[in-house]
Structure formats: C-alpha cells, structure tokens
Amino acid sequence: MITHDILVVGGGLSGLSAALNADPSLSLAIISRVHPLRSHSVAAQGGINAALGNNPKGRDDDWEKHAFDTIKGSDYLSDQDAAELMCREAVPTIYGLEHSGVPFSRFPGGVIAQRPFGGAGFPRTCYAADRTGLVIAHTLYEQSLRKKVKVYDEALVTKLVVENGRCVGVVIYDLATGFITPIRARAVIFATGGYGRVYFKTTNAYVNHGSGIGMAYRAGVALKDMEFVQFHPTSLYPKNILITEGARGEGGFLLNNKGYRFMADYAPSAMELAPRDIVARSIQTEVDKGNGFESEYVHLDLRHLGEKTIDKRLPSVREICIKFAGVDPVEKPIPILPAQHYSMGGIDVDVRCASSLPGFFAAGECACVSVHGANRLGGNSLLETVVFGKIAGREASNYVNGLERKDGSERTLLDEAVAEKEKVDAWMDRTSGKMAHHLLNDLKIVMSDKVGIFRTKKQLQEALDKIRAIREDYRRAFISGQCLRYSQAVVNLVEFGYMVDLTEAITLGALLREETRGSHYRIDHPKRDDANWLKHTLVSLKDGEPEVVYRPVQITKYEPQERKY
Numbered sequence: 001m002i003t004h005d006i007l008v009v010g011g012g013l014s015g016l017s018a019a020l021n022a023d024p025s026l027s028l029a030i031i032s033r034v035h036p037l038r039s040h041s042v043a044a045q046g047g048i049n050a051a052l053g054n055n056p057k058g059r060d061d062d063w064e065k066h067a068f069d070t071i072k073g074s075d076y077l078s079d080q081d082a083a084e085l086m087c088r089e090a091v092p093t094i095y096g097l098e099h100s101g102v103p104f105s106r107f108p109g110g111v112i113a114q115r116p117f118g119g120a121g122f123p124r125t126c127y128a129a130d131r132t133g134l135v136i137a138h139t140l141y142e143q144s145l146r147k148k149v150k151v152y153d154e155a156l157v158t159k160l161v162v163e164n165g166r167c168v169g170v171v172i173y174d175l176a177t178g179f180i181t182p183i184r185a186r187a188v189i190f191a192t193g194g195y196g197r198v199y200f201k202t203t204n205a206y207v208n209h210g211s212g213i214g215m216a217y218r219a220g221v222a223l224k225d226m227e228f229v230q231f232h233p234t235s236l237y238p239k240n241i242l243i244t245e246g247a248r249g250e251g252g253f254l255l256n257n258k259g260y261r262f263m264a265d266y267a268p269s270a271m272e273l274a275p276r277d278i279v280a281r282s283i284q285t286e287v288d289k290g291n292g293f294e295s296e297y298v299h300l301d302l303r304h305l306g307e308k309t310i311d312k313r314l315p316s317v318r319e320i321c322i323k324f325a326g327v328d329p330v331e332k333p334i335p336i337l338p339a340q341h342y343s344m345g346g347i348d349v350d351v352r353c354a355s356s357l358p359g360f361f362a363a364g365e366c367a368c369v370s371v372h373g374a375n376r377l378g379g380n381s382l383l384e385t386v387v388f389g390k391i392a393g394r395e396a397s398n399y400v401n402g403l404e405r406k407d408g409s410e411r412t413l414l415d416e417a418v419a420e421k422e423k424v425d426a427w428m429d430r431t432s433g434k435m436a437h438h439l440l441n442d443l444k445i446v447m448s449d450k451v452g453i454f455r456t457k458k459q460l461q462e463a464l465d466k467i468r469a470i471r472e473d474y475r476r477a478f479i480s481g482q483c484l485r486y487s488q489a490v491v492n493l494v495e496f497g498y499m500v501d502l503t504e505a506i507t508l509g510a511l512l513r514e515e516t517r518g519s520h521y522r523i524d525h526p527k528r529d530d531a532n533w534l535k536h537t538l539v540s541l542k543d544g545e546p547e548v549v550y551r552p553v554q555i556t557k558y559e560p561q562e563r564k565y
C-alpha cells in the first residue's frame with residue numbers, strides 16, 4: 001500500500017507552501033485533482049498584503065495597522081490573535097517569496113511596488129502587474145521541483161479515512177487508471193480551496209467545488225462561519241471573470257447609468273476602496289433601484305488612467321475585457337456586476353492549522369482559522385495561503401515526528417476504498433434517476449436565488465428545505481456510461497455529495513444568525529448585534545444531522561466599533 005508520512009491534498013499556494021515547509025526528512029506527497037499550476041491560485045490578480053511601507057503614501061504603515069484593518073474589515077469576527085499572527089508574518093513572508101524568485105513589480109529605485117486596496121488604511125498590496133497568483137505559484141512550484149516533492153496529479157480524493165479517532169489517510173479516484181484506492185498517511189493536510197461553483201455567478205475556477213470542506217465535515221470536523229460568503233464587486237458582465245480590485249486601487253471609478261460615482265452615497269471617504277461587502281451591496285442596490293444597465297450591471301471606468309498605466313499595471317484586465325466582452329477599457333467603461341468570489345468560512349482549525357481530528361490539518365481557503373471573519377480584505381487571502389500553508393507543513397511534521405504508533409491498518413483503508421467503489425458501482429448500475437449536471441443545476445438555482453448578497457429568513461428557510469430535497473434526489477443519482485477512466489460523471493457525483501452538505505451548513509448558519517455582519521446581510525435584521533452574535537458558528541454532523549454550536553471570538557486589543565469608511 002502506498003504510504004507517506006504527510007499527504008498534502010491540493011497543489012495551490014497553500015498546498016505548495018505546506019509541502020515546502022514540512023520536515024524534509026519525512027516522506028511527503030501532494031495529491032491534486034488538477035496539475036498544481038491549474039489550481040485557482042494562479043488566477044489571483046491584484047496582489048498580496050504586507051506592511052512594507054514602500055509606497056510614499058504608506059511610510060507610516062506597520063503590521064499592527066495591517067492587523068487593525070483586517071479586524072475592522074472582518075466586522076470584528078476574526079480571531080484577533082490569528083489576524084495579528086498573519087500580519088506580523090506578512091513582511092518576512094514577502095521577502096521570503098522575493099528571495100525564492102517571485103518577480104514582484106517594482107517602484108523606481110527597485111523596491112517592491114505597493115498599491116492601495118479596499119479597506120486598507122495604507123497602500124500595502126504588493127503585486128506583479130495583475131498576475132500575482134500566477135507568478136507566486138510558478139515560483140513555489142519551481143521550488144517544489146528543486147526539492148523533488150512527489151506529486152500525484154489528476155487524482156481526486158474522495159474520502160478521509162479515520163481509525164480510532166485519528167486520521168490515517170485518504171481514498172483516491174485516480175482519473176487516468178480509473179482505480180479507487182487508499183493512500184495511507186500519518187498526517188493529512190487539506191489545502192483544497194473554495195467552493196465557488198455552488199453558485200452560478202462566480203469568479204472561481206471550474207475545479208472549485210469545495211469537496212475537501214465537505215469531506216472534513218463528514219469525518220466529524222466542524223465547519224466554521226460558513227454563512228460568510230464573499231461576493232466580489234467587480235466581475236465582468238456577462239462572463240463573471242474577475243476584474244481585480246487593483247483596477248479600483250489604481251484609481252478606477254464606479255458609475256451608474258446616470259454617470260454618477262454612486263459610492264459617494266455609501267462610503268463617502270473610502271469611495272470605491274471600501275471593503276468588498278459594502279461595495280458589492282452598493283452596486284446591487286443601484287441595480288435594484290433601476291440605476292444599472294440592462295437591469296444587471298454598472299460601469300467600472302478606467303479611461304482616465306490612460307493606456308500607458310493600464311498596459312503597465314493592468315495588462316490582463318485589458319486583455320480579458322477585449323477578449324470576453326469586446327470592450328477595450330482604454331476606450332470604454334467596463335460592464336461589471338458582483339459575483340461569488342471567496343469563502344470566509346471553512347474547516348475549523350486553530351492557529352496551528354490543527355483540527356479537532358488528530359492527524360488532520362487544513363490551510364488556505366478551505367480552512368477557517370479565522371483571520372477574515374465576516375469579510376476578507378483583498379490581498380489577504382494570498383497572504384493567508386503562504387503564511388498558514390507554512391504553519392500547516394511545520395505542525396504536521398511535528399505531529400508525525402511525535403507519533404508513537406505510526407500507521408493506520410491496511411484493513412481499514414482497504415475497506416474504505418471498497419465502500420467508495422461500491423458507491424460508484426451503484427451509480428453505474430442504475431438506469432434512471434438524476435444525473436450530476438441536473439443536480440448541480442438545481443443546487444445552483446437555490447444558492448443563487450436564496451442565499452445571495454441580501455438574505456431573509458423566509459428565503460433561507462426555503463433554501464434549506466430545497467437543499468434537503470436535492471439530497472434525496474442525490475440518493476437516486478445515476479451515471480449513464482460504464483467507463484471509469486477520466487469519468488467526469490464520477491468526479492461530479494463524488495463532489496456533489498459534499499457540495500450538498502456544505503451548502504446546508506452555509507444556509508443553516510445564515511438562517512440562524514439573526515444579524516447583519518460583513519458579507520452576511522439580513523434584510524430582516526439589518527444591524528450588527530454584538531450582544532448576541534459576536535461569536536463563531538460551528539456546524540458539525542451528529543448522527544447524520546447538522547448540529548450548531550457557537551464559540552466566542554478572540555479579542556486581544558481591538559474593541560469592536562461601528563465600521564465606517
């Protein structure tokens with residue numbers, strides 16, 4: 001049986017960072033559904049935050065101001081010790097990336113360039129034009145080749161294996177051979193990314209189904225703060241490809257159909273650079289009031305920046321707009337609308353990336369440490385992946401090095417793989433029922449219509465009922481073909497089962513949280529309520545049913561205040 005000390009599931013930035021920082025004397029491998037460089041991390045455009053103080057307007061910046069902005073941006077739901085840890089680590093992390101070879105954009109004089117981003121008191125977002133995720137991922141991947149990190153790509157993890165209350169490996173579906181087999185590991189790190197594909201309108205890649213989050217939940221680990229779903233203000237109409245916040249950071253304006261910079265009515269000081277939850281709601285409100293175009297979108301105007309700046313700082317934005325909307329931002333404003341973008345919630349882990357299940361760790365977007373609370377600031381996610389990926393690699397190594405009895409039993413792992421294979425056989429044996437794409441369509445309708453930017457109790461209750469009905473349909477799912485090699489139908493059905501679970505957790509958390517905080521806007525409870533709701537939501541499975549408990553937020557020195565921008 002294939003056995004490793006540490007298995008990292010996911011080849012994006014968190015997975016690569018974990019692999020590069022694990023104890024090199026241990027046997028480690030990365031498993032990924034796609035080649036590491038096809039992970040969503042490569043799509044990150046705008047940048048990564050650190051209080052370097054390189055921008056002339058950012059000389060007084062320091063990590064504590066970064067922590068304060070992060071906590072305020074989170075609407076005071078982030079755990080302040082975690083936010084402080086991330087922001088303190090940010091500066092050495094950027095220099096570490098630079099020394100590994102990341103080609104950051106530079107200011108004259110040679111220092112790393114920094115641009116303003118939403119919700120930040122100082123311009124502290126380091127970038128490589130608008131291809132920041134791409135260059136960091138390539139650099140870390142090169143480092144992983146240098147260190148000869150073993151990678152199994154095109155392998156879908158279908159289940160976490162637990163024995164005697166300890167994580168002992170995973171079951172995989174190997175796409176090329178069609179085999180469903182176990183891999184034994186002494187520690188498993190999930191770096192499986194977000195779940196954007198449960199919505200129709202999302203900036204996320206097609207691989208972002210969130211199955212890792214669902215697998216942790218099925219294995220008994222709690223999901224934290226799942227109701228907080230980030231909608232990015234500016235996705236390109238009608239394709240929902242991201243137009244980076246860097247475009248507003250460079251000075252872009254948002255205009256309604258009267259040519260008015262409407263952010264003056266919602267965030268008079270920060271304007272277009274208010275945090276994402278506020279800007280996304282403002283755009284949606286303008287559209288709902290009839291101030292949009294074609295009842296769908298508003299304009300992002302970059303024309304005043306000029307062709308030279310656009311080509312230097314936002315070359316991909318220009319290319320994307322021309323190719324996918326036939327609009328050259330040098331000449332015309334860009335049609336934009338909000339779309340699902342990021343998951344603040346995720347697998348409940350502590351600041352060491354450890355979960356309640358011994359041997360199981362998580363980092364990056366799939367995890368909730370929590371640094372982003374109810375709303376993430378742009379540029380903080382790339383930072384989180386590198387900082388907490390590193391911590392996960394080190395902590396998993398310490399765990400493995402301290403283990404007495406090392407391996408899970410072959411019997412348990414094989415039994416789990418057989419059970420997974422039987423599930424697939426049952427789908428193939430059936431000759432009728434619902435197919436994966438129908439099921440996914442049904443789920444996306446519910447999430448897009450009822451669990452969006454604005455929420456009400458009635459809508460959320462209806463959503464929950466529908467999600468539960470869709471789960472019943474899933475029990476009768478079927479696959480028409482019999483071939484197991486590269487079966488997209490198998491991949492989709494495996495992932496779908498986990499998507500139903502995680503959407504139930506999102507919706508249940510949202511239904512119960514009777515307040516408005518960050519990205520969670522309840523029309524029927526439009527105020528933040530610290531007296532009752534300054535706490536994390538934890539949803540776990542108890543006897544197959546979701547159970548919700550709450551945990552206090554860690555406050556260090558930043559007392560909750562009203563958020564004004």
Ligand SMILES: Cc1cc2nc3c(=O)[nH]c(=O)nc-3n(C[C@H](O)[C@H](O)[C@H](O)COP(=O)(O)OP(=O)(O)OC[C@H]3O[C@@H](n4cnc5c(N)ncnc54)[C@H](O)[C@@H]3O)c2cc1C
Pocket residue numbers: 009010011012013014015031032033034035036038039040041042043044045046047048132133155156157158191192193194203204205207208210211212242244341342363364365366378379380381382383385
């Ligand atoms: C378009 C876009 C632009 C962004 N721009 C920025 C930005 O400028 N700054 C910023 O801070 N943040 C940005 N973000 C957010 C940020 O890029 C992501 O949150 C971050 O890169 C996630 O990294 P990750 O390593 O956690 O996951 P990902 O990069 O999504 O990687 C997930 C990995 O898990 C693997 N995987 C998943 N499930 C399984 C499974 N069941 N079996 C096997 N493998 C599996 C996948 O193959 C993949 O390798 C952006 C996001 C998007 C969508």
